[in-house]
Amino acid sequence: MPEMRFVIVWPDGEEETCYSPSLIVKEYLAEGQNYPLSDFLQRSGEALSIASDRVEAKHGFPCSLARNQLAYLEARGNTYSNLPDAIVRCQHFIF
Template sequence: MPEMRFVITWPDGQEESCYSPSLIIREFFTEGESYSVADFVDRSRRALTIASDRVEAKFGFACSSANDQLARIESAAVAFLHDADARVHCKTFIL
């Protein structure tokens, strides 16, 4: 499976390189676009779940790295969910 990274910038300016075991991320995010934190978490959850499911279909087990990445995103997002104007910027994809 082709894996990829997607680089994001949190509302506080922290940049993070995120992992996906599948290119599905490109169907949920666009380079250069910003998303509300809640929308970003929702899109991440859907994309990384699909990615993990694809790994499971191919190899017989879920992708723990995709699940770990989703947990990290959900955890980091908590600090910003109270601010309706907070945005997560999808900076770039790394294939």
């Protein structure tokens, strides 16, 4: 299963590299696209959940790295929930 990384920019301008065990993220996020925080969290949550499920289907156990990445994104995203126009940018993909 091909894995990938995707670089995002949080509302405060900090860049972060995120992990996915599957290329499914490309179906939910686009390079160079800005997303409202809630939309980004929903999209990345769906993509990482599917990625983890794919690992489970293939290997018999879910992907803890994908689950941990999702938990981290949700926690970090909550720190910006007080910003009404918080935007997360998907900078680019790394294969």
